[in-house]
Amino acid sequence: MKDVFLSQYNTRLIHILWMSLISMKNCGAQVLEKTFEEWLRYKEECLKKMASDPYSSGLFCNRTFDMYACWPDGSPGSIVNVSCPSYLPWFEKVKHGLASRRCGPDGQWVMLNGTEPWRDLSQCEMEAVAEEEGAHRLMVSFQVLYTVGYSLSLLALILALLILTLFRKLRCTRNYIHANLFASFGLRAISVIVKDVLVEKLWGRQVFQVSDWEVLLSNKAAIGCRVAQVLMQYCILANHYWFLVEAVYLYKLLIGAVFSEKNYYTLYLYLGWGTPVAFVVPWMAAKYLKENVECWALNENMNYWWIIRIPILLASMINLLIFMQILKVILAKLRANQKGYADYKLRLAKATLTLIPLFGIHEVVFIFATDEQTTGVLRYVKVFFTLFLNSFQGFLVAVLYCFANKEVKSEMKKKWQLWKLDHPALCCSQ
Template identity: 60%
Template sequence: MGMRLWKDMQQIVGAGFTHDTGLPTWFEVAKATFLQETYQKWLLYKDDCVKMIETELVPQGGLFCNRTFDRYACWPDTPADSMVNISCPFYLPWFDKVSQGVVRRSCGPTGIWDEDDNGQVWRDKSQCEDELEVTAQELWLKQLMVSFRMLYTIGYSLSLSTLTMALIILLSFRKLHCTRNYIHANFFLSFILRAVSVIVKDTMLERHWGREIVKHSDVSDMLSHQAAIGCRIAQVMMQYCVLANHHWCFGEALYLYYVLIASVFIDNNKLLPYICVGWGMPVLFVVPWVVMKLLKENKECWAFNENMNYWWIIRCPILFASLINFMIFLRVIKVILSKLRASSNQRGYPDYKLRLAKATLTLIPLFGIHELIFIFATDEQTTGLLRYIKVFFTLFLNSFQGFIVAVLYCYANKEVRSELKRKSHNWRTEAVLMCCGQ
C-alpha cells in the first residue's frame, strides 16, 4: 500500500483545517468528525471495489491490465495500449464539485499499467482535486483564531507565573497563615491547575489528530479507543479542574458571606468544609459524566457532545455556583454599602460611592461574576458573530482572571505587602550584620 496515496489521503482529511493548538474545542471536533466521515466513506468505496474485483468475469482473449484498487480509485480490467477513465471517488469531501470529473490511468502495450518517472503507477487525478481558494472570510477567520490563541496563551502564562509566586508567598510567611489566606491559596491552586489542564488538553488533542498518515492502519489506529485514551484522560482532568475552580470561587463567596452576614452560624476557623466543597464536590459530577461518556458517547476524545443532556451534568453545577455567587455578591455589596454609608455619615467622608465601586470591582473576579455575561448563551445557541464574541470574552476573562485575582488578593493586599516589607527589612539587616561581622 503506497505512502503516496496516504499522503493524498492526509491532504484530504486535513484540507481547510488549522492545526493551531489552544483553539476552541469545536475546531478539533470538526476536524475529528471530518476525518471519521471521510474514512467511513473510503471504507465503503473500498468494499464496493473489492466486491467488483472478486465477482466480475475475466475478459477473454487479448492482453489487458488487471483490475485493482490503488487505495485511491477502483480500476477495472483495461485492454492493453489504451486509456481508462473512471468517475472521481465519491468519498472525496468535495465530491459535489468534481462529480463530473474523471481520474485516468494508462494501460501499456504489454498489459502492464504505465509508470511515471518515480516508478509509481501513473495516474491523472487533476479533475478530482479541489481548488482550494482562500477567501477573504477564511483568511480573516484564520487570523482571528491566531489572535485568540495568542491572547489566551499570554493570559494563561501571565496567570500561571503570578499565581505560582502568590501561592509561594501565602504559604511561606507564617504570619499570613489563616483560614482566609488558606482559602485564597486553594483558589490560586485551582486557577493554576485549570490553566495547566487546558494547555495539556489542547496539546493532547493536537497530538491525537495531528499525527501523520502514511499507511492504511494509521487512520483506523487514530480512530481507535486505545489511541484516544490519553486525550480522554486530559479531557476528564480538564473538566475536573474547571469545576474545582468554580467551586473554589463558590467557597470564596461562602466565606465572605459567613464573615459579613452569617458569622454566628459557622466557625470560620475550619477549613475542611471549604476543601470538601472545592476539591470534593467536583468529583460528584465528573464521575457520572465519565460514566455516561463511556456508556453512551464513547467516541474519539470525548470533545463532542452529541446528546447535550449529558453535558448538563457538567454545566449544571457551574450554572448553580455562578447564580449563587451572584446572589451572595448582591448581599455582600448591600452590606458593604450600608457600612460605608454609616462610616461616611459618622466621619464625614463623601467618597463612599467611589469606595463602593472599588469594592465591587474587587469582588467581581473573586466571585466570578463575569461568568454571567454568557451564562445562558450556550454553545448550541450561539452562531456567527455572537459565537466569536463569546469565544473572545470567554478566553480573555478566563485566562486573565487568575492574574487579576493574584494581584488583588496577594500583591495589592496590605497585609501581604507589610509582611513582605518586614521580611525584606529583616533580610537587609541580617545581610548588614553579616558583612559587619566579617
C-alpha cells in the same frame, strides 16, 4: 491491507485523513475515526462493484481503486470522470464536483513522471482544503493565545501561593480560601497544557501504514489525554465552586454573622473540592460507556455535556445573586457611614465584585452556544472570548487577591526591610 498502504498511492489517503484530522481538532464537525471507517466502506463497495460489473471488450484502461476514488474501465484516449468520493470530510461542499483521470491511447492510465497517476482533483479538494487550512491557522493562533494566558496565570498563581503560605501573618481563613482558589486555577492551567502536549503527541506523529492508523484510533492511545481531559473538567468545576465559596464567605463577613471559621472552613473544602466530584464521575462514566472516542472532547450526545455544564451554570447564577446582595449590603453600610466597617472587608468586597461578573456573565452568555452548535464567525468569536477569559482568569485572580492586596504588600515590605537589616553588607555594596 498493510501492503496496500505502502503503495505509491498512499500519500493521497494520508493527506485526506490529515485534513479530516484538522477538521476534527478545530471544528468538531468530523472525526478522524469516522473518516477512516467511511474510506474503508467506500473501498469495499468499490471492490464489489468492480467484481460485479461486466468487463469491456477490446483495448481499455483497467478499472481500479487507487486509494482515492473508484475508477471504471476507460476508453483509450478519453478522460474518465467520477463523482468526488463520499468519505471526504468536506463532501457536502463538493458533492457535485468531479475527479478526472486520463486513459492513454495504449489502454494504460496516463502517469506523471512514470510513477504517479495523472489526476484532476481540483473540484473535490482545492476550495474545501483551503478553507480547512484557514480554520487550522486561526485555531493555531488561538492556541498560542491561551497557552500564553495559562502559562502567565500558572506563574502568577504559584508565586501567589508561595506568598500566602510562607508568610505566617497572612495565614487566616480568608487567605486559605484564596489559596485553594489559586490551586484550582493552577491545576486547571497544568491540565490544559498537559492535555495539549498529549494531543499533539497523539495526533502529530507521522502515519503511513494501516497499523499506524489502528494504533492512532485505539482507546489505549488516547488514555493519557482522556485523563488530562477529566482533570481539566474537574478543575473547571472546582474554579467555579471555590469562587462560590469566596462569594459565600464574603457575604457572611459583610452581614456580620457570628460563626466558627474552622467548622465552616471544613464545609468550604467539601464544597470547593468535593462538589465537582459528584458531577465529573457521572460524566466520566457516561463518556466511557457511551462516547468512548478519542480524547472525550467532542459532544455527540448533548445530554452528557449538560452533566458538566448545569453545575457550572448553577454556580454562576448563584454568584450573580450573591453579587447583587453584596452590592446592596455595601451600599447600605456606606450610606450609614459606619466607621467601624473594616477596611479589609471593603478591599475584599472590591476584588470579589470585580471577579463575580467576569466569572458569571460569559458563562451565562455562552452556555447554549457550544462548539457543536455554532458555526462561522459566531463560533470563532465565542471561542476567542472563552479561551481569552479562561486562560487569563488565573492571572487576574492572583493580582486582585494577592499582589494588589494591601496586607500582602505591607507584609512583603516588612520582610524586605528586615532582610536589608540582616544583610547590611550586601545592601551597602549596592
